[in-house]
Amino acid sequence: MLAVVRAGSTGARAAGRAEAAHGKDSAGSADARAARKAEAARTAAGAEARGTGKSEAAHSHGKNAGGAKKEVIELEQVRKSYMMGTYKLEVLKGIDLRLNDDDFVAIMGPSGSGKSTLLHILGLLDIPTTGSVRIGGQEINRLSEDELARLRGEKIGFVFQFFYLISTLSAMENVQLPMLFEGVGQEEREQRAAELLERVGLGDRKWHKPGEMSGGERQRVAIARALANRPSMLLADEPTGNLDSKSGAEIMELFKELHEQERIAVIMVTHDPAIAKYAHKIIKIRDGSIEKIEKN
Numbered sequence: 001m002l003a004v005v006r007a008g009s010t011g012a013r014a015a016g017r018a019e020a021a022h023g024k025d026s027a028g029s030a031d032a033r034a035a036r037k038a039e040a041a042r043t044a045a046g047a048e049a050r051g052t053g054k055s056e057a058a059h060s061h062g063k064n065a066g067g068a069k070k071e072v073i074e075l076e077q078v079r080k081s082y083m084m085g086t087y088k089l090e091v092l093k094g095i096d097l098r099l100n101d102d103d104f105v106a107i108m109g110p111s112g113s114g115k116s117t118l119l120h121i122l123g124l125l126d127i128p129t130t131g132s133v134r135i136g137g138q139e140i141n142r143l144s145e146d147e148l149a150r151l152r153g154e155k156i157g158f159v160f161q162f163f164y165l166i167s168t169l170s171a172m173e174n175v176q177l178p179m180l181f182e183g184v185g186q187e188e189r190e191q192r193a194a195e196l197l198e199r200v201g202l203g204d205r206k207w208h209k210p211g212e213m214s215g216g217e218r219q220r221v222a223i224a225r226a227l228a229n230r231p232s233m234l235l236a237d238e239p240t241g242n243l244d245s246k247s248g249a250e251i252m253e254l255f256k257e258l259h260e261q262e263r264i265a266v267i268m269v270t271h272d273p274a275i276a277k278y279a280h281k282i283i284k285i286r287d288g289s290i291e292k293i294e295k296n
């Protein structure tokens, strides 16, 4: 059953597309854009590196601070613009940002300020018009689309507002998808999927399909799936936007645990100050620029 889903060429991008196409429990056009952006990234022109100063968004916290922190991604003078006819719409206007494995940050800002665009660039779903993105020390401009897809599959886990689970697959099968794309064997896949579902508190929902789960449970499946390939970064675009406040708080407790215990950088976009409180830093975006970075 799982093999049927593997219609596309490269791993994570194919997963993103398959989810957007099949996910009957998903509805948001803004989030569906993430999957489409992967396609856009493939055809977009190579970015031009133009680094200047940097602002560091790194800070040590709690258990996670044990051992030296490691840079996961660095953006220098990242700009993103779209040509709308003859008009150039500048969406990101020179973002400098460095994130380490001990970061737990919330990105906040008004609607249309560029938060999702920034998250997509951090997730290698999109590339800048100009500027540099380095992940694990590698400059992404120099990578082929296949290499980018591999990096995305290995290093980055995504969680979206509308979950993007495949409605015809059970929780176990949904969680196995990224591992399938990475070529992990069946036995290991099943074992890890079961462990991950236990980890997110869904040990007794493994064989439920998305339509047989609550919103909070679906988001837990999406988080388990995001963790499948042991990413160094968990990116979440309004992960609690579709949940009530109790389920939202439970998801945040899970993020906190994962951050502290698995040493995974968490970068989430949220409009909700109660959710942003869980982060150690809040990056405030306004009109395509970082307005300020506040410590929580």
Ligand SMILES: Nc1ncnc2c1ncn2[C@@H]1O[C@H](COP(=O)(O)OP(=O)(O)OP(=O)(O)O)[C@@H](O)[C@H]1O
Residues within 6 Å of the ligand: 030, 082, 089, 091, 109, 110, 111, 112, 113, 114, 115, 116, 117, 118
């Ligand atoms: N492919 C595109 N072509 C043209 N404009 C785009 C494209 N993608 C995004 N934009 C524009 O870029 C701006 C920033 O979009 P983005 O989705 O990053 O905003 P956001 O801060 O996430 O907003 P929200 O809080 O509403 O989700 C918006 O004005 C949007 O219309």
Ligand SMILES: [Mg+2]
Residues within 6 Å of the ligand: 030, 115, 116, 117
């Ligand atoms: Mg957005």
